[in-house]
Amino acid sequence: MKLLLKFNLVFVLIFAIGLAATGFVSWTLLERNARDEIAQNARLLMDTALAARAYTSSQVNPLLETQMKYTFLPQSVPAYSATEVFNDLRKKHTEYGYKEAVLNPTNPRNRAVDWEADIITRFRDNTQWSEVIGDRDTPTGPSFYVARPIRVGSAACLRCHSTVDAAPKTMLERYGPANGFGWTLNDVVGAQIISVPTKVPLDRAKQAFTVFMASVGGVLIIIGIVLNLMLWAMVIRPIGKLSNFADRVSLGELEIPEFQRKSSDEIGMLSRSIARMRTSMVQAMKMLDS
Ligand code: HEC
Structure with missing residues (x-):
């Protein structure tokens, strides 16, 4: 299962539980007030x-x-x-x-x-x-x-x-x-x-409930979209590129350009490790050739 799918399944589950709990608590309060x-x-x-x-x-x-x-x-x-x-x-x-x-x-x-x-x-x-x-x-x-x-x-x-x-x-x-x-x-x-x-106070409570739940739902959907974009840009895309790079090196394309990622996060560290591995591999091959 893809990382993005796993992440979204967990997010949707938390989204549903959170929304149901918020709905229950807020409706109880609003109805009691009415x-x-x-x-x-x-x-x-x-x-x-x-x-x-x-x-x-x-x-x-x-x-x-x-x-x-x-x-x-x-x-x-x-x-x-x-x-x-x-x-x-x-x-x-x-x-x-x-x-x-x-x-x-x-x-x-x-x-x-x-x-x-x-x-x-x-x-x-x-x-x-x-x-x-x-x-x-x-x-x-x-x-x-x-x-x-x-x-x-x-x-x-x-x-x-x-x-x-x-x-x-x-x-x-x-x-x-x-x-x-x-x-x-x-x-x-x-x-x-x-x-x-x-009817009037209960209808008012229902209206307040609908607006409240719609805004909570809206905020959660926006959070979901932002997290998806972040996950894609910060983890999935660079890992995809890295794995492609490692694939090509492993298939013998030793001269392909360096995979550049300057950031100091874990993905940056991984990319540097893979680059080092490629350098070591090139040197080892040279030693074997000579
Ligand atoms: C001077 C007479 C008189 C006295 C004393 C009196 N009432 Fe009445 N009561 C009436 C009349 C006449 C009506 C009807 C009024 C109407 O047209 O709605 C009435 C109506 C009522 C009603 C409304 C239901 C109905 O019978 O139409 C209640 C309840 C009531 N009285 C309770 C009391 C209580 C309790 C007392 C004592 C604290 C009391 N009344 C003393 C004459 C009296």
Whole structure:
């Protein structure tokens, strides 16, 4: 097997192993970063929803107290304001979602669908859980969700959510007596669920990965070409010439011109040795002739 072929086989093997290892490490890092970014986005939105809720109960609710005696204003309900804030947000960012999903909600739009009901059941079975995260496919693309349980944390909730009789009349006029009752204290009735799209950050990670791998591949190919040229110019070509010279001398062409190579490297040393050998041979032949 030729020297250049051997060298290239080893180089291609190292090239492939190096590229695969770099690819594995860089994709793991890039994907983890993208997932961290997605989770951070989702948690930020969850905190925004909690802030909208807190604002409603601490600032809006007291202002509407008198008017609530005459008509029920849903603007005073924290769950309503958080949902409305997100509905506005969704006009611009359609793939994002927020839902106060409840198994037996006051407002039917909050009714939990299949996968949300599953999460609520898991929260009910594991009361110490404070968060569940996961991925799922939606019609608008893959999506990541963060869910937190909704607990009936205070007896004040029961005024409107326990029985029809206890509920304010104005509320019944608006929502009717059918839904949103029968909640009990400390019960997990639903889950706050934030959904954020994963396609954009993951696509960005894929793009960064492709560019990175293409540049690493490009650099390795350039290194391969340069090493091949060096090997050819510094070793293969001079050795070829030397072996040709030695061949001709061995076949009796003692008068051919000196093989010149001035460099002090190993090939230079070899060429000088062969030249000396030829001189010794010529002298020996002369001695034999005389
Ligand atoms: C003054 C009555 C009232 C009180 C008190 C009240 N809620 Fe509500 N709650 C409502 C109404 C009305 C809605 C429906 C709002 C809408 O139209 O989205 C609602 C909606 C909700 C929702 C969204 C799901 C659904 O049922 O539509 C959750 C969750 C919720 N309430 C939890 C609580 C908790 C927890 C408390 C106690 C901290 C509480 N509520 C106290 C009246 C009340």
